[in-house]
Amino acid sequence: MTGDLDAKSALRETLPTVFGYIGIAVAFGITAKANGLSIIEITLLSLLTYAGSVEFVIVSLLAMHAGIWSILLSVFLVNARVILMSTVVAPYLSDETMAKNIWIGTLLTDETFALSMNKLNYTGRKLNFTWFNVSNLAAYATWVVSSALGGILGNLINNPERYGIGFALVAMFIGLLYLQVIADRTIKLNLQLTVIGAVVIMMYLGMTVIPKNGLLLIVTLLGCSIGVVLKHGIK
Template sequence: MKVTGDLTARTGFKDTIPTAFGYIGIGVAFGIIGQSNHLSVLEILLMSLITYAGSAQFVIVSMVALHANILSIVLSVFLVNSRMILMSTVIAPYMKKESMVRNIWIGTLLTDETFALSMNKLNYTEHRLAYSWFNSANLTAYLTWFAASGIGGALGNLITNPEQFGLGFALVAMFIGLLYLQIITDKAIRLGIQFSVVGFVAVIMYLGMALIPENILLLLVALLGCTFGVTLKHVFR
């Protein structure tokens, strides 16, 4: 299943299938963990439907289990998801010609994964994105996540350790794949600079882990990576 320049809803669905594997693995894991922390299937489903925040949902479950106050939970969720602001800012210019409602709708269901997919897609479409493609990718991810977390919540005690099947690695593998494809196909940034940014981000991530909770560190490291990259690009033009 090669990525093509096609931007129809159908292709959006097809392009998202590899990601869906990861969503099933992590979504089921989320459901099981939610259930083991005394959330009902209804609560698990509502969280995936309304909050829809991937890794932040795991943070919520652990804080709810401790009966943390609502404000501190909401603040944590905001910090964990603040990288969404960065990703939406990157996508928004590609949706400028679409109506405000469509812009808001694409933003509403944007995730790390559909963001990464769309960035890769740009390299095959002469730097264009289409509403129909993006909406279909977003919906595929959303519904898969919703269904998987419900299944996880319902299975509950039957599977105690969902990680043992290696499915959780699907999303990591996807990021590895998309990172590699991004580096080799993005001709706008020189190869040496791209690899330097990857190395820089890896080192800062490693060192930063000693000091800053990893979920919040992600945003900080991304900002530093961009600063480093833009500086290199400026110096070595």
């Protein structure tokens, strides 16, 4: 990763993440196909929703014949963290127009967010629309195409859970967390590990009393709050 903020550097730096997208999107396509969605439906879901974890949730709920309001509420709760991520990114794009900010937020994902936070370590805490847009579009195109490919391959795999395909999403997030921890030069390692530990404990304890979709949002907010308090208290 370099300090350049042009389209070429964005494409080069997003490439490792793109390879991760291929595996997750193919896994989603296979899972969706096994649950009765057509290749066209899989492609449209990825085009219009474009949220890996949410798409897995939608497929699961459709398989259970859940109502539309249950699906909408679950989608909002699972992906509400993107609102928080967008508020973090927005100050670095304050010189861009509102339309450009909305467009960046529309295609923002966990992966491009993590990549942008790492990029700040090399650019003097600066970002721009060109770099972010190319990164987002590269990830978006890869996800949609790979989802469709997964749908095609799904004709060959009737029981994807047998091969542990559903774990692909979890593995990707573990990798992103590791890269964030080792690359961030602005926050002490012991602080990062403390927050990670607190989040793990809250998730473990909360799963027994709070629905998992709501728990994700609650723990995200609490984890951010703990991080802010500790960051200003530990110098």
